[in-house]
Amino acid sequence: DIKLEDVNSGETSVHRIGTMVLTLGMDTYDPKEGEYGWSTVPHVISTLDLEKKLRNGELKKAPKNPVFIHCVGSRQNPGEGNRYCSRVCCSAVISIQHELKEMFPDVKIFSAYKEHIRPFASGMEEMWRENRQKGVAYLRWDRERPVTVEQSPDGKEAIVTVYDTLSQETFKIRSEMVVLVLGLEAPHDVDEVTKGLGINRGQDGFLSEMHMKFRPVETTVPGVFVGCTYAKNISDSVNQARAAANEACIPLNLGTVTIELLTAEVNQELCVGCDLCHYSEICPYDAISMVEIEPGVKKSVTDEMRCQGCGACAAICPTGARDMRWWREESILDEVEEMLKE
Ligand code: SF4
Ligand code: SF4
Ligand code: SF4
Structure with missing residues (x-):
């Protein structure tokens, strides 16, 4: 859900959205x-x-x-x-x-x-x-x-x-x-947007795409597309924004989104709420958050829409609470054992 505020009237409204195209513009140095x-x-x-x-x-x-x-x-x-x-x-x-x-x-x-x-x-x-x-x-x-x-x-x-x-x-x-x-710079308040959406900025400060050549308008968050990344002239900006709008139409036309099943899940009994997987910002897709399940007790959860199944959080978890669905540590060890038998 996205909450919007009309800066003139002060009125706020909440919208449930499926896709988003960011065209944030630039500031000057x-x-x-x-x-x-x-x-x-x-x-x-x-x-x-x-x-x-x-x-x-x-x-x-x-x-x-x-x-x-x-x-x-x-x-x-x-x-x-x-x-x-x-x-x-x-x-x-x-x-x-x-x-x-x-x-x-x-x-x-x-x-x-x-x-x-x-x-x-x-x-x-x-x-x-x-x-x-x-x-x-x-x-x-x-x-x-x-x-x-x-x-x-x-x-x-x-x-x-x-x-x-x-x-x-x-x-x-x-x-x-x-x-x-x-020169041109990323908008000076761009951090508010990137932190809110969990998308990344490149070393130059501009919004970064998934891949410069093969996925030039996608971000690490499915459904969020970039209509303008680094400094470029008006015609190049229009071309990129059109490409982003076209990409955004694909999930809109489908009506449903298929997600990868290989995501991280958390065994709530093993999770001690140490916050390491969240606080360390280990997740490149900002898919981890802590949720208070009862007063004073926090547990880690995964946003399965964002998780890309990279496994980084499973490696850092000290209790083994985080693991990959369909690709558990136990199954890997079993496979290795079977291979060694042969
Ligand atoms: S286009 Fe590049 S080389 Fe020309 S003034 Fe701008 S930063 Fe300098
Ligand atoms: S690192 Fe493991 S134990 Fe600590 S909060 Fe995350 S899932 Fe829970
Ligand atoms: S598996 Fe990777 S993408 Fe998924 S939550 Fe863990 S660190 Fe993030």
Whole structure:
């Protein structure tokens, strides 16, 4: 049963559901204070801020020497944060630069990219080439010599210093608008959903699928599908969401679900309620919980819809209360004994 709350009216309702498709979206990276001048140099904004200015018609005249700094919060060094590429930001930046050039043909734009430019989306390679032909300067920097941003002594501009590894020259650019190209992250409150549903997150923090190639929209919980996993553009997100919706239709059309019989069961007489199988989080499918059967007495139970029969809980149980239905420890020992006789 799923309990939903209408945040406007405060009303709650409970729904019994058979399948669920999660399309949780993304959040943008929150830069630290001072990171490339964020919240310390007045001329530093994010790609989203610039996008809002463009949509609201706030940009009436060309800013002097706008500089875009790529990969802020993405492809970071080991131990410093997000290691992955956010995949959409190079394309977004190329598209914004194209728009700026159409609005203000004489504006001199600089794009400081970290080692690579990755314009994954369709048509972006061509737009990137067109931008270069129109004079947008793409400067390649690397981790050994990162870009720095400081305020000019008169406070009117930012000074961006970029060592371009291709020309081997250092550029000091006086700019009225420095745009940080922020990476994407899993929604910052995603833990509430994953803990509630018992599904997993990958190392990058995004919801993880059962198998990237063979089961790309399934989760460890049967009936729960992911419509969006790691950072991707709109068309890829729509494709994944469609695939998830199609998968969700299969159990809905069948009307019933067949579950694997090889699940873990608990001998309630042997279970001493030590909580080890639950507290240790040994179960990769979050199929174990403790239930109070009488005041002060707890016993372990298995959610058979979730259990995939991996046997990990049976191995950890100190009293032998947990065992696999149809594949008990005794039967294995009997088989071994018979084989040894032969
Ligand atoms: S898409 Fe471009 S800006 Fe975004 S993380 Fe990847 S390389 Fe960096
Ligand atoms: S580890 Fe065994 S004895 Fe302890 S709670 Fe789990 S099933 Fe019961
Ligand atoms: S057998 Fe595996 S999947 Fe089933 S409850 Fe035990 S640990 Fe979880």
